[in-house]
Structures are given as structure tokens and as C-alpha cells.
Amino acid sequence: MGKGGEDQEGVMAGDFFWSYTxxxxxxxxxxxxxxxxxxxxxxxxxxxxxxxxxxxxFLQLGTAALLHDAGWLKILLVAYFFGSFLNHNLFLAIHELSHNLAFSTPSFNKWLGIFANLPIGVPMSVTFQKYHLEHHRFQGVDGMDMDVPTLTEASFYSSSFMPSGLSLLSQSPLVAGNSSTSLFR
Structure with missing residues (x-):
């Protein structure tokens, strides 16, 4: 499905290519x-x-405790070469928990998601679950699926002064800090 839910192959609108497969x-x-x-x-x-x-x-928190007196260079190197892998693992865990894949009881998954979110530093687990499940319910529906960019987002991230890779860096704060994953909705 795509924009508006019509059932056809796809269309190039004035903004994006909308696929209706x-x-x-x-x-x-x-x-x-x-x-x-x-x-x-x-x-x-x-x-x-x-x-x-x-x-x-506990690996993340323990590493932070061990580095409490370390210099910035050491902290940055450990964060980049070690902590980033742990953080990515926790983001994947939060994704799985948003689908209630650890426990049969949804509230247990929610609490484990909050626990998994602790070392990340930006509270996003509960908000991520809400918008991620909406993404699955309304996949590809303009205005409902938060993975479909608005025209403003598309032009902002595809302009010559803003490399699209930088959009990846902004995703967690947007999920955590707004009522939507977008600054422009």
C-alpha cells in the first residue's frame, strides 16, 4: 500500500514515488x-x-564506572569502539521488546525496555514502541507512518548543505523528545 491506500502498482507524484504493491x-x-x-x-x-x-x-554501566576518571580521548575511543556495539544491541532489544518478544505479559516487556534504555541516555523505549507499532499498522500511509518523510524533511535532508546521513544521527532524539518522530509534522 502507499499514499491513500489505493491498490495499483505505483505512481510518481510531484513529491515521491508511491508504490501500491x-x-x-x-x-x-x-x-x-x-x-x-x-x-x-x-x-x-x-x-x-x-x-x-x-x-x-551492566556491561555499559560498568564500563562507564571504570572510565569515571579517564580522559576524554579514552572515553571517546571506548565509546566508539566498544560502547557503540552495546548501544546498538540495546536499540535492537528495545525494538524486539516493542513487539513483546521477551515476555508474554506486555507490561513486563515495557519495563524491560525501560531498563534496556538506561545506558542509552535518551529516554525513548516507550515512545518508540508507540510509533513503531503505528508504523506496522499504517505502513506506507502518508501522515500515519512515521517512516514516510514529509516534503519538508525530504527537501531538508536531500539538499546540498545537509548530507542525508546526518538524518540518522537525529533519529533517537526525535523519537524521544517529540510527540512524533518528525520535527516537521
């Missing part, structure tokens, strides 16, 4: 399950996630 998650899921039905055994909550997430959180 089947949303990719559902068709890809059907394709994979028909070829590998044993994957269904991996579906559902995995309580061992709690232990894995706890190890990463």
Missing part, C-alpha cells in the same frame, strides 16, 4: 514460511532475553 513484511513472511515452515518454532516470547539484556546494560 503489497507491503513487503507480509509478502516476505508468507514466502519465507512456505519455504521454511520450521521457522514458526522460533516465534513468540523468549524470556532468556531478560538475561541477555541485563548483561549488556
Amino acid at each position: 503489497d507491503e513487503p513484511h507480509a509478502s516476505r513472511r508468507r514466502q519465507i514460511l512456505s519455504k521454511y515452515p520450521q521457522i514458526k518454532d522460533l516465534f513468540g516470547p523468549d524470556p532468556s532475553s531478560f538475561f541477555k539484556i541485563s548483561v549488556i546494560v
Whole structure:
């Protein structure tokens, strides 16, 4: 589906190319399950996630404690070459928790998401879940799916003075600090 939910192949509007084919998650899921039905055994909550997430959180906090007297250069190097991998792991964990994939009880997943969010420094777990689930419900629907950029965002990030890669750096603060993932909605 795409802009407005019409059912056609796609159209080049004045702004973006809007594709009206089947949303990719559902068709890809059907394709994979028909070829590998044993994957269904991996579906559902995995309580061992709690232990894995706890190890990463305590590794992050422990590293911070060990570096409390270190110089800025050492802190930056450890953050870049070690902490970034742990942080990325926690972002992925928060994504999985937004789908309630650690526990059967949604509130337990929410609390574990808040715990996983502690070392990240920007509170975003609860807000991410809200907008990420909306993204799945309204995938590709203009004005509803937060992954579809507005015209202002598209022109801002594609202009010659603003490399599009910088948009990646702004995503976490936007998810955490606004009622939407966009500065321009």
C-alpha cells in the first residue's frame, strides 16, 4: 500500500514515488514460511532475553564506572569502539521488546525496555514502541507512518548543505523528545 491506500502498482507524484504493491513484511513472511515452515518454532516470547539484556546494560554501566576518571580521548575511543556495539544491541532489544518478544505479559516487556534504555541516555523505549507499532499498522500511509518523510524533511535532508546521513544521527532524539518522530509534522 502507499499514499491513500489505493491498490495499483505505483505512481510518481510531484513529491515521491508511491508504490501500491503489497507491503513487503507480509509478502516476505508468507514466502519465507512456505519455504521454511520450521521457522514458526522460533516465534513468540523468549524470556532468556531478560538475561541477555541485563548483561549488556551492566556491561555499559560498568564500563562507564571504570572510565569515571579517564580522559576524554579514552572515553571517546571506548565509546566508539566498544560502547557503540552495546548501544546498538540495546536499540535492537528495545525494538524486539516493542513487539513483546521477551515476555508474554506486555507490561513486563515495557519495563524491560525501560531498563534496556538506561545506558542509552535518551529516554525513548516507550515512545518508540508507540510509533513503531503505528508504523506496522499504517505502513506506507502518508501522515500515519512515521517512516514516510514529509516534503519538508525530504527537501531538508536531500539538499546540498545537509548530507542525508546526518538524518540518522537525529533519529533517537526525535523519537524521544517529540510527540512524533518528525520535527516537521
